[in-house]
Amino acid sequence: MAGTASPGLVWVLIEYPGAWPPNGFEGLDLDAGTKALVISAAQTANARILLVRRPGPRRLGARRRHGPANWAVLRHQSSGAYQQLWGIWERDEDLAKIASALESPGESGFPPVILVCAHGQHDACCAVRGRPVGRALSERWPELVWECSHIGGDRFAANAVIAPDGVYYGGLDAGSSVTTVEDHLADSIRAEYLRGYTDLLxxxxxxxxxxxxxxxxxxxxxxxxxxxxxxxxxxxxxxxxxxxxxxxxxxxxxxxxxxxxxxxxxxxxxxxxxxxxxxxxxxx
Structure with a gap:
């Protein structure tokens, strides 16, 4: 697994509890102009767009929950500083705020976000192996953990990335994921499940x-x-x-x-x- 972390220093998270198409955000049935704006802004900022949702059971056929959902821009500065900006969206047009957030430096002091790939429509292994890991981690850190869409390296499922730290882990199961994240949050990164750091080749x-x-x-x-x-x-x-x-x-x-x-x-x-x-x- 060593050397397989996808490169990048900026992440865009968009909460979408409904079904995720194989190509993630690009495949969602959203306002075309807003979606194009977000994709263009992300490309300019070399940011990766990920759909996210909280771990747990979902109602079959649900497209999007009623009420507000979250979005976020997470940034790992080259200096090593971590910054985040969070917002809420209800209408598709609300997501246009992501474009301006990608031009802002963000705020420091937020805890990291733990993302577990569970994108079954992209690769079944990610859902089968990722969802138990997401549940195990969310029992320990319910406010920090999200299931996310494709992050790369499906063959290493279950995969997790901690952002904006920019650290990829793979080959996880429910037990190893908890101890791995415990060590990470204590700033003690071990090699066993480490795929790599996203700021390195x-x-x-x-x-x-x-x-x-x-x-x-x-x-x-x-x-x-x-x-x-x-x-x-x-x-x-x-x-x-x-x-x-x-x-x-x-x-x-x-x-x-x-x-x-x-x-x-x-x-x-x-x-x-x-x-x-x-x-x-x-x-x-």
């Missing part, structure tokens, strides 16, 4: 995972990638750490393409992906 993500495997858990910003070199199929990545972690670490990884296989439950054909295997992790 795939080989850089894999290098950080290798460092956490070698030297133990660390905070989200305790390690910084300071140099990345590629020589053919090999990557050499230098990482600096804050005390008490090692100050300088060199990681070497070999990139290779996997054999053809079915990558997701709904995949019509077999495919392959590039994986990054650490060959050396050493202090320098």
């Amino acid at each position: 795939p080989p850089q993500q894999a290098a950080v995972v290798a460092v956490l495997e070698r030297f133990g858990p660390a905070g989200r910003h305790d390690y910084v990638v300071t140099e990345t070199l590629r020589e053919g199929e090999y990557w050499r990545i230098h990482i600096t750490g804050k005390p008490p972690h090692p100050a300088h670490i060199d990681v070497e990884l070999r990139a290779r393409r996997t054999p053809l296989r079915q990558l997701t439950c709904r995949a019509p054909t077999e495919g392959s992906v590039i994986v990054y295997e650490p060959t050396s992790v050493r202090r320098t």
Whole structure:
């Protein structure tokens, strides 16, 4: 899983408790002008739009609950600061406020949002494996947890992303998800279920995972990638750490393409992906 977090620093969340089409927000039956405005603003800001809903049973055939629903813009600044803006929508046109929110810096001090992919129309595995994880996490942190639409890496379901921290986890079940999020909220990120950080390139993500495997858990910003070199199929990545972690670490990884296989439950054909295997992790 290491090195498979989807890149991005900005997330748009739109609460929609009804059925989610396979392509998420773009497939919703909403006012066309408003939807186009939100999509354009998100593309300009390099933001990812996710539909969200609270975990729990839903009434079959429901399109949208009566009354207001939430929207949010979550931003991970390059400085490491986390910012959020939240709003309410009842009419489709209310979602136009997202466009202006994407141009605002946001506010700090909010707790992180825990997103669990449960997008069954995109891939059945996400619903089958994701919904039990969403329920388990919501029992512990009911105000922080949302089911969400496709976040990438269906083959690693159950998947979760903590935003705006920008941390992807995969291969979770109900029990491991609670302990993983507990550690994360204590700023002690472990390698076992970590897919990567969304502000890093795939080989850089894999290098950080290798460092956490070698030297133990660390905070989200305790390690910084300071140099990345590629020589053919090999990557050499230098990482600096804050005390008490090692100050300088060199990681070497070999990139290779996997054999053809079915990558997701709904995949019509077999495919392959590039994986990054650490060959050396050493202090320098």
